[in-house]
Amino acid sequence: MGKKRKGKLAKTARKGAVVENEEEYKKYPHSFVFHRGNIGKNIGSLVKDMRQVMEPYTASNLKVMKNNTLKDFVSVAGPMNITHFIVFTKTKVSSYMRVLRLPHGPTLTFKISSYSLCKDVVSSLKRPSMEPKQFRYHPLLVMNGFSGEGMHLKLMTTMFQNLFPSINVNKVNLSDVRRCVLLNYNDKENVIEFRQYNIKAVPVGISKGVRKLIKAKVPDMGKYEDLSELMLRGGDLSGSEAELDGPHNEVVLPQNLSSRGNIKSAKSAIRLTEIGPRITLQLFKIEDGICQGDVLYHRLIEKTDKEKKLLEMRRVKKRKMKEQRKRVQEENVRKKEKMKEELKTKCLKGMKVENKDSGFEEVGKEMFPRKARDSYKRKHHESKPGYQNKRLKSTDSRGRNVPERDDGKKKKKNAPLTEMDLILRRKLKKKKQLMKKSGKKKKGVHNTIRTRKRKQ
Numbered sequence: 001m002g003k004k005r006k007g008k009l010a011k012t013a014r015k016g017a018v019v020e021n022e023e024e025y026k027k028y029p030h031s032f033v034f035h036r037g038n039i040g041k042n043i044g045s046l047v048k049d050m051r052q053v054m055e056p057y058t059a060s061n062l063k064v065m066k067n068n069t070l071k072d073f074v075s076v077a078g079p080m081n082i083t084h085f086i087v088f089t090k091t092k093v094s095s096y097m098r099v100l101r102l103p104h105g106p107t108l109t110f111k112i113s114s115y116s117l118c119k120d121v122v123s124s125l126k127r128p129s130m131e132p133k134q135f136r137y138h139p140l141l142v143m144n145g146f147s148g149e150g151m152h153l154k155l156m157t158t159m160f161q162n163l164f165p166s167i168n169v170n171k172v173n174l175s176d177v178r179r180c181v182l183l184n185y186n187d188k189e190n191v192i193e194f195r196q197y198n199i200k201a202v203p204v205g206i207s208k209g210v211r212k213l214i215k216a217k218v219p220d221m222g223k224y225e226d227l228s229e230l231m232l233r234g235g236d237l238s239g240s241e242a243e244l245d246g247p248h249n250e251v252v253l254p255q256n257l258s259s260r261g262n263i264k265s266a267k268s269a270i271r272l273t274e275i276g277p278r279i280t281l282q283l284f285k286i287e288d289g290i291c292q293g294d295v296l297y298h299r300l301i302e303k304t305d306k307e308k309k310l311l312e313m314r315r316v317k318k319r320k321m322k323e324q325r326k327r328v329q330e331e332n333v334r335k336k337e338k339m340k341e342e343l344k345t346k347c348l349k350g351m352k353v354e355n356k357d358s359g360f361e362e363v364g365k366e367m368f369p370r371k372a373r374d375s376y377k378r379k380h381h382e383s384k385p386g387y388q389n390k391r392l393k394s395t396d397s398r399g400r401n402v403p404e405r406d407d408g409k410k411k412k413k414n415a416p417l418t419e420m421d422l423i424l425r426r427k428l429k430k431k432k433q434l435m436k437k438s439g440k441k442k443k444g445v446h447n448t449i450r451t452r453k454r455k456q
Contacts (some may be wrong), residue, residue, distance in 0.1 A: 027166040028138070030057045031084040032073060034064045039090045042117070047088050049118045049277040053181065053196055054086070055135045057165065070291065077102050084163055097281065098291070099159055105289040106296065108159055110281040113191065121276030129198045129273050134178035138165050139196065145185035152286060152297045155183075156192075175258040180272065190299075194279040197272040203261035204250055204269050 033051045035043065073085065086099035097110045122128040142162045146157045160183060167177075181194040249269050249436050256264045286297040294312075303311075 026081050028057050029083040029162055030081050031086060031163070032059055032062060032077070033086045033088075034062055034073070035088040036070075037089055039088060039095070043088055043090055043095055045117050045119075046115060046277060046279075050086060050088075052118070052135060053139070053277075055138075057138060074102065074290065078192045096284065097279075099163070100290055101159065101162070102290070105287065106159075107287045107289070107291050107293075108156065108283065109285045109287075110192070113282055114280045115280075116278045117277065118276035121274055121278060123271065127273075128275075129200060130275065131178070131198075134198060137176045137177035137178055139181045140167065140177055140199070141183070142180050142185045143185075145187065146183075148185075148187060155286060155296075156185075156283065158315060174253070174255045179275070190282060192281040192283070194277075195280060196275045196277070197206065197274050200271045200273065201253070201257055201259060201262045201268045202271060203263075204267040275436060280387055303432060 031054050033054060034045055035047050039047075051058055051062075076082075077085075083102055084104065085098070085101065087098040089096050089098070095112045097112055099108045099110070101107070122130060141160070143157065143160065146153055164181065178199055180197045180199055181196065182193075184193040184195075185191075186193070249271065250267050251270055253262055253264055253266060253268055256262070257268075262268050282299075283297075284299050285295060288294045288296055296316075
C-alpha cells in the first residue's frame with residue numbers, strides 16, 4: 001500500500017508553524033564566544049565550557065582563525081542576529097573576559113581572578129548529572145547582590161539580563177527548565193561569582209527504596225530475599241543520595257514534569273548539583289562602543305573633568321583627520337580612474353593608425369589585412385544590386401579597358417600584358433644575352449657535381 005498524501009491544509013499549517021518558530025527564535029539573544037591572541041590550553045577549554053553554558057543560542061562549533069579581526073565578526077553578526085560577544089584574552093599580568101553588546105556597545109571588561117573548568121567540578125562530585133538533554137534549553141538566570149547604587153552596577157545588571165533570554169512565568173514549561181546560572185555580587189571585595197547548576201525535582205513523601213524503584217534503573221536485588229527488605233532498609237543508599245529534604249526546598253508543582261513521580265499539585269523537592277565552570281570576575285573597565293570609545297568607568301584610574309575634556313578634543317581631532325584622509329583617498333581614486341580611461345582612448349587611437357600603416361583596416365569591429373578586407377567586401381557586397389558597375393577598371397598599354405584582377409591570384413596566359421610586365425621581359429632578355437656572350441652558365445646541382453669530379 002502506498003503512503004497517503006497529505007492535504008493542503010496540513011502543509012500550510014506546517015509552514016505557518018515553521019515561520020512562527022523562526023520569528024520566536026530571532027527574538028532571543030544570540031552570542032558568539034571566542035578568544036583573541038594566544039591564550040593557552042586552559043583558557044581554550046574555558047571558552048568551550050562557556051559555549052556550553054550559552055547553548056542553545058550560540059555558535060557551539062565556531063572556528064576562529066589567526067587572521068580574523070573583530071571587524072570580521074561584527075560584519076557577520078548582523079545577518080545572523082547576534083546580539084552579544086564574549087571574548088577571552090590573556091596577558092602576562094592576568095586573563096580577561098569582555099562582554100560586548102552589538103551593534104553600538106557598551107563593552108565590559110572583567111578580570112578573571114580565578115576559575116575552575118567543568119571537568120574539574122564534575123570529577124569532584126560523587127554522582128554528577130551531566131545529561132545531554134539539559135543543554136537543549138536555555139538556563140534560568142538568578143542574580144543576587146546587584147541592587148547597589150552606581151552606574152557600573154546598573155550597566156552590569158542590564159548586560160547580564162539581556163545576555164540570557166527572559167522567561168514568561170505564565171507560559172513557561174517547567175520540564176524545559178533544566179539548568180540555572182547564578183551570579184552573586186560581593187560588595188566588599190567587588191567580585192562576581194559565576195556558577196552553573198543542574199535542576200532536578202524529586203517526589204516527597206516516598207521512601208528511598210520506592211524512589212529507587214520509580215527510577216528507570218532497577219536496583220540490585222541479589223542481596224535481598226524479598227522485596228519487603230528493600231522497603232524497610234531503605235535500599236542501602238549512599239551518602240550523596242541521602243540528602244535531607246525540608247521546607248527550604250519543597251514545592252507544590254503547578255504542572256506535570258517529564259521525570260517520574262512528579263505530578264501536578266504534589267510536593268516535590270528541588271535539588272541543585274553543580275556542573276561548572278566556576279569563575280570569579282572583577283569589573284575592570286567599561287567603554288562606550290565596541291572596544292573603541294569613551295571610558296565610562298575604570299577601577300584603577302579616575303580622571304578629572306579637564307582631563308576628560310582634553311581626551312574628547314583629541315578624539316574629535318582624530319575623527320576629523322580620518323574624514324580628511326578618506327576624502328583625499330576618494331579623490332585620488334577618481335583621478336586614477338580618469339587617467340586610465342584617457343590612456344585607453346589614446347592607445348586605441350594609436351593602434352588604429354598603426355594598423356592602417358601596416359596594411360590593416362577596421363571592418364565593422366574587427367581588424368583585417370587589405371587582401372582579406374577585399375575578399376570580405378566581395379562576399380558581403382557583390383550580392384547587392386549595382387555593385388559591378390561601381391568596380392574600378394584598369395587600362396592596357398594600348399589604352400584598352402580591362403576588368404580588375406583579384407588580388408593574390410596568378411595571371412591568366414591569354415590575359416593582356418601591362419607596361420611593368422613588358423619592362424621586366426626586356427630586362428630578362430638583356431641578362432640572357434650577356435650570359436651567352438660571357439659563356440657562363442647558371443650554377444645548379446649538375447654543374448657542381450661535374451666540377452668536383454674534375455678536381456679529383
